[in-house]
Amino acid sequence: MKRIISNTLSIAFALLGIALVAGGFMGFRLGIDQNRAVVTYGFLVGNWFMLACAVLFPFAADREYRKIKRRLLLLLSLLSILYFIYFGVMWTLLGETGMQVSITILFMLLGIAVLFLAAVDYIMGKEAYRPMTIDFFKQLPYAYFRYRT
Amino acid sequence: MDYDAIVIGAGSGGLSAGGILASRGLKTLIIEKSNNVGGCASSFAADGYQFDVGACIIEVPWVHDWFYERTGRRREDYVRFIRNDPLYELVDMMDGNRYLMPASFEGVAGLISRFSPRDAESFLKFCRKQGAVMDRFSEVMMQTPQGRIRDMLRLFTKYPRILGSMKYIMSPYSKLMEDLFEHPFTRRLLGTPAVIGGLPPSLQSGFMFWQCYAEHVGMYYPEGGMGAVPRGMAIVFGEFGGELMMESEVKRVIVKKGKVKGVVLTDGTIITAKVIVSNANSKTLYERMIGEPDVPKAVIKGLKSYEFSPSCAVGYLGLDYKIDLKAQHMMVLADSRLLELFWSKMFDEGIALGESVGLISSPTFVDPTLAPAGHSVLTFITMAPRHLKGGRWNDIKWDYLEKGINMVDNLYLPGIKDHVTFKTIATPEDFENRINLLNGSIYAYSMSIMSQMLFRPSNRSRCIKGLYLCGASTHMGSVPGAVASGIMTADLALNELEKVV
Ligand SMILES: Cc1cc2nc3c(=O)[nH]c(=O)nc-3n(C[C@H](O)[C@H](O)[C@H](O)COP(=O)(O)OP(=O)(O)OC[C@H]3O[C@@H](n4cnc5c(N)ncnc54)[C@H](O)[C@@H]3O)c2cc1C
Numbered sequence: 198m199k200r201i202i203s204n205t206l207s208i209a210f211a212l213l214g215i216a217l218v219a220g221g222f223m224g225f226r227l228g229i230d231q232n233r234a235v236v237t238y239g240f241l242v243g244n245w246f247m248l249a250c251a252v253l254f255p256f257a258a259d260r261e262y263r264k265i266k267r268r269l270l271l272l273l274s275l276l277s278i279l280y281f282i283y284f285g286v287m288w289t290l291l292g293e294t295g296m297q298v299s300i301t302i303l304f305m306l307l308g309i310a311v312l313f314l315a316a317v318d319y320i321m322g323k324e325a326y327r328p329m330t331i332d333f334f335k336q337l338p339y340a341y342f343r344y345r346t
Numbered sequence: 347m348d349y350d351a352i353v354i355g356a357g358s359g360g361l362s363a364g365g366i367l368a369s370r371g372l373k374t375l376i377i378e379k380s381n382n383v384g385g386c387a388s389s390f391a392a393d394g395y396q397f398d399v400g401a402c403i404i405e406v407p408w409v410h411d412w413f414y415e416r417t418g419r420r421r422e423d424y425v426r427f428i429r430n431d432p433l434y435e436l437v438d439m440m441d442g443n444r445y446l447m448p449a450s451f452e453g454v455a456g457l458i459s460r461f462s463p464r465d466a467e468s469f470l471k472f473c474r475k476q477g478a479v480m481d482r483f484s485e486v487m488m489q490t491p492q493g494r495i496r497d498m499l500r501l502f503t504k505y506p507r508i509l510g511s512m513k514y515i516m517s518p519y520s521k522l523m524e525d526l527f528e529h530p531f532t533r534r535l536l537g538t539p540a541v542i543g544g545l546p547p548s549l550q551s552g553f554m555f556w557q558c559y560a561e562h563v564g565m566y567y568p569e570g571g572m573g574a575v576p577r578g579m580a581i582v583f584g585e586f587g588g589e590l591m592m593e594s595e596v597k598r599v600i601v602k603k604g605k606v607k608g609v610v611l612t613d614g615t616i617i618t619a620k621v622i623v624s625n626a627n628s629k630t631l632y633e634r635m636i637g638e639p640d641v642p643k644a645v646i647k648g649l650k651s652y653e654f655s656p657s658c659a660v661g662y663l664g665l666d667y668k669i670d671l672k673a674q675h676m677m678v679l680a681d682s683r684l685l686e687l688f689w690s691k692m693f694d695e696g697i698a699l700g701e702s703v704g705l706i707s708s709p710t711f712v713d714p715t716l717a718p719a720g721h722s723v724l725t726f727i728t729m730a731p732r733h734l735k736g737g738r739w740n741d742i743k744w745d746y747l748e749k750g751i752n753m754v755d756n757l758y759l760p761g762i763k764d765h766v767t768f769k770t771i772a773t774p775e776d777f778e779n780r781i782n783l784l785n786g787s788i789y790a791y792s793m794s795i796m797s798q799m800l801f802r803p804s805n806r807s808r809c810i811k812g813l814y815l816c817g818a819s820t821h822m823g824s825v826p827g828a829v830a831s832g833i834m835t836a837d838l839a840l841n842e843l844e845k846v847v
Contacts, residue, residue: 243379323520328548336796343801345808346628 203322204257207252210315213243214275217308224300229293232300239304240281247274265331269314277307349375349829352609352619354596357385357781358825359817360625361579362413362718362832363839368588369621370840375617376588377609379595382573383623383782385582386818388826389573393768395664396716398572400644400777400788401676401825402707402725403430405560410575412500413833417447417582423772426580427566428712430683435673437757438534439680446672447535451562454535460610464528467592469536476511477559484556485510488688488823488830490837493804501799509723520682534679541729542705544823546689551795567674567712571843575825595782599631599813601640606812621812621839625832628803629821634811642809644790650836655793656693656772656822657786658704659730659743661750664768665722669708669759676758688729696735698742700749702727705760724762725752732739732774733787737833738774747771798822805835806842814839 220235227235251270258266280303291299317334320326348440348813353364368374382388386400404410407427414421421717431449438445447452451473458625459466486505491497502509514522523533539557541833542549568574580590594615608618624631629649630642650780691697710722715721728750734742747769755763774786791797803820807813814835818824821831 202790281433302621324546325518325524332794333796336651336653336794337400339648339651340420340796340801342644342651343647343797346632346643346803 198235199259203318207219207315209250210311210318213246214308214310214312214315217232217243217311219308221304221306221308224304227296227297229296232293232296233254234286234287235304236284240277240284241253244274244277244281247277258322259327263277263328264317265321266343267287269317273314275305280307287293347618347620348608349373349619350615351375351621351623352617352701354540354599354609354622354631355379355385355625355782356383356576356580356590356592357625357817358387358576358579358667358828359821359832359835360385360623361576362829363469363584363625363814363816363836364588364621364832365413365417365579365583365586366833366836367839368583368586372840372843373514374583374588375591375619376583377594377596377611379593380781381593383590384573384576386777386783387572387828388576389571393664394661394718395456395662395721395768396571396573397662397723398707398709398725399772399781400658400660400727401572402567402625402705402709402727404566404568404575404825405557405564405573406484406488406826407564408485409829410506410605411423412489412577412588414582416833417501418580421578424581426569430567430674430712432563432673433561434675434677435567435671436535436677436679439678439684440530440534443499444533445679447537449548449562449565454562457613457748458529458532461531462527465527465529465532467566467823468526469532472555473562476514477555479507479511480514480553480556481563484560484822487799488826489834489836491805492799492802493806493808498800503756514555515550517552518548519545519550519552520825522555523547523682530681531679533823534681537682538677538679540682541685541689545788546686548686549794554793562744567709569713571709571713571716579649581831582596586763596626599635601636601813604640604741604808604811614766621814621843623814623816623835623839624784625817625828626789627817628815629685630782630784631815636810640810641751645802645809646724648764653789653792653794654732654785655789655791656729657732657777658727659698659746659750659752659771659773660790661726661728661747662769663724663726663751663754663762663766665720665724665762665765666767667719667765668710668714668720669722669762670709671711674708674711677704677723692729692731696731696733698730698746699732700728700746700753702728702730706754721767724754724759726750728753730774732778739775743773743776745770746773784819788818789827790819791823793823805831806838812842 349371351367351374353360353376364376388399421817432446434447455466540547544555595612596609597612598610606622705727708724777783777786816831816835821827
């Protein structure tokens with residue numbers, strides 16, 4: 198059961214990621230009202246979906262991975278809330294082009310992050326890959342500094 | 347300038363770099379802290395016995411041949427290698443049964459087929475396809491500096507076939523074993539190289555299967571003991587007029603305006619040179635021998651972030667009889683879960699397990715001249731943490747040695763403890779004190795993907811001009827890795843010197 202929930206969630210994240218990237222692509226073609234609608238619905242649905250996942254789904258993960266999964270999901274939820282605040286503040290300040298540029302860049306970035314989460318979640322869902330993946334992420338922040346040596 | 351080049355340390359890396367530099371007519375000086383050349387791969391004499399300090403297995407012999415070819419010589423004229431066959435006598439921890447690991451691939455398949463013919467077939471197939479690809483890639487890797495992105499691209503363009511093996515390289519070793527083999531015996535038999543490669547099976551890359559493959563391509567022991575390997579290189583170095591300064595330690599590297607000028611020894615002597623090649627650990631070099639502000643903060647942060655490879659304790663025994671052995675080396679076969687448990691007890695919790703997984707080597711099996719007539723030499727290497735939980739090595743080392751002797755007596759060679767005429771031990775702390783082996787780590791930094799290639803310190807210093815680094819802390823740890831790094835580093839230094847000239 199755990200495996201099914203975990204895999205379904207990875208697929209759902211992959212779909213959400215693709216949708217966000219596609220939204221970003223489309224951002225340039227839409228007018229300001231349509232873009233505002235994309236922001237509103239995109240974030241209302243996406244945000245709640247992610248927050249709900251952060252609260253509910255870590256329980257479906259194996260114990261040693263639960264904490265990491267919750268953190269990853271909360272981090273992404275936080276990021277999307279920041280986006281929401283950004284668009285909220287800029288709602289009236291951004292013109293059509295500003296809105297288009299913001300949507301294209303920010304949606305694409307968030308989409309890539311969500312796709313990345315989907316991939317990580319899929320790999321971490323497999324017990325055999327978990328220690329190596331955790332080790333990899335523990336060391337990843339130092340990659341640049343190690344490269345400098 | 348006193349010299350064209352100064353090499354700090356006469357380990358495998360330093361000697362190969364020094365040899366190449368001297369062979370190109372450069373006035374070269376190697377400064378070595380201890381009274382012996384070879385570092386981890388040296389030998390020492392005591393009570394009429396010759397012991398290997400650490401390394402006791404030679405794989406990938408072409409690297410040694412490469413060094414001699416580059417200096418216009420033949421390896422056979424300086425050091426001869428004797429092929430190990432069988433490779434090991436293995437003691438299965440599950441049931442105490444003993445097996446001989448044959449040298450040939452077919453022989454191994456024959457052993458495996460006693461348990462699972464399907465696994466035997468799978469082994470041969472994987473060796474033929476992936477083993478050969480990984481072996482060729484490591485050959486390319488050993489000959490290519492890996493400090494910059496451009497070097498990495500060159501590496502993959504030189505041998506693009508490796509991209510087809512990425513699936514296995516990115517897979518944990520334990521998973522590879524599960525996917526390839528069905529029988530627990532096969533998994534135990536082929537799973538142990540992961541640990542010898544410096545990581546537990548769950549963290550080790552599937553690439554380490556190469557280690558398993560390389561053993562069967564050829565595993566050797568040098569006539570005259572491991573020390574014969576560095577001695578041969580030191581002779582070549584001397585033939586080209588290279589100078590070796592023994593029992594002298596470099597304390598500081600002099601850097602002015604971002605360029606090396608020379609070194610200061612612990613007795614205060616200053617020696618100047620156009621380039622410095624360091625075989626000392628790169629962290630020690632940058633942090634203690636140079637330091638800020640010559641070394642940028644980002645570099646220090648990178649160095650601090652490295653995890654170390656495992657450390658070892660080695661017991662050295664002189665025995666008054668000829669041991670009845672079937673192979674030079676003996677090893678246990680353990681289930682991967684047990685290996686993981688040992689690993690975490692030792693390296694996460696800091697507990698020294700005298701009975702821990704390791705390697706036994708009796709060099710007199712292949713070269714009886716290493717002991718007085720009728721006597722034998724035996725060393726046992728056990729993985730052991732550098733920092734002990736609630737204690738110090740000096741307080742427990744002699745007890746640890748006794749525990750180790752009991753372990754050898756119980757598990758491998760019953761009755762051996764009544765024949766011990768000489769015994770001593772080197773702990774990770776001893777390795778650190780005697781040959782500056784930082785943390786006592788056998789391969790310097792961790793062998794994980796994030797500490798390799800681009801992410802290991804560069805052979806040409808990125809922050810100080812005229813400074814070059816070689817050895818295990820810049821390249822894949824091991825004797826051939828260190829020798830290869832020395833050759834490449836010398837080439838980089840020669841490039842710069844030729845530009846200057
Ligand atoms: C117990 C043990 C078993 C091993 N078994 C094997 C094996 O079977 N096969 C294998 O391939 N590899 C094995 N290894 C690993 C292998 O031996 C090392 O990775 C390799 O020899 C490292 O070579 P190196 O040139 O980097 O440096 P080292 O061998 O560490 O040599 C460095 C030298 O520099 C000197 N030095 C350091 N600092 C200074 C200074 N400031 N001034 C002057 N001199 C200095 C040291 O005294 C030393 O002689 C083993 C290692 C250990 C410890």
